[in-house]
Amino acid sequence: MNDEDNANYLTKEKFDELTQELEYLKTVRRREIAEQLEYARSLGDLSENAEYEEARNLQAASEDRIRTIEGELSRARIIEHGKGGKGNAVSLGSTVTIQKQGEKEEHTYEIVGSAEANMQEHKISHLSPLGSALMAKKRGEVFSFDTPKGSQKYKIVNIK
Numbered sequence: 001m002n003d004e005d006n007a008n009y010l011t012k013e014k015f016d017e018l019t020q021e022l023e024y025l026k027t028v029r030r031r032e033i034a035e036q037l038e039y040a041r042s043l044g045d046l047s048e049n050a051e052y053e054e055a056r057n058l059q060a061a062s063e064d065r066i067r068t069i070e071g072e073l074s075r076a077r078i079i080e081h082g083k084g085g086k087g088n089a090v091s092l093g094s095t096v097t098i099q100k101q102g103e104k105e106e107h108t109y110e111i112v113g114s115a116e117a118n119m120q121e122h123k124i125s126h127l128s129p130l131g132s133a134l135m136a137k138k139r140g141e142v143f144s145f146d147t148p149k150g151s152q153k154y155k156i157v158n159i160k
Contacts, residue, residue, distance in 0.1 A: 008075040009092050009113025009126065015076055022069045025062055033059045072115060079112065088159050090134045092126050097158040098134070101142070106157055111135070 010018070033055060040052035079093035090096050090111060097108045110123045111134065117125035124131045133145035137156055144153045 007077045008072050010076050011079050014116050025066050089136045089138050095160040098154045099157050101153040
């Protein structure tokens with residue numbers, strides 16, 4: 001497996017958000033948890049100390065999140081917005097408007113890395129069935145992809 005297979009494609013906004021969260025966890029959150037642990041230790045017997053146990057669990061969860069974010073950021077590849085490839089083909093960072101054949105309604109999606117995919121925000125992964133079917137297609141092109149209801153045909157209306 002090469003580096004590109006393991007890459008974590010992120011928008012600049014998501015990269016910045018993760019960087020800020022990591023900084024918060026390493027500074028503010030670690031200090032808060034250390035203070036909770038110190039207070040809980042001052043209560044005496046640690047074997048039956050619920051406050052101490054809770055603080056240790058918070059510490060473990062926080063350190064786990066720090067490791068997760070560090071891993072995501074170490075594999076991060078920033079997606080350039082609006083940098084559709086040659087001939088304005090669909091690529092990571094593209095915003096694509098599609099229309100199902102035989103229907104008037106159009107749907108717009110942003111193509112993002114898997115870590116940011118969110119259907120409520122109309123962000124689809126480049127690895128999803130629709131996302132992978134869209135990759136490298138051009139404006140006006142008709143394509144199909146398999147859904148639970150069978151193969152569906154769509155046309156690319158616009159790429160930004």
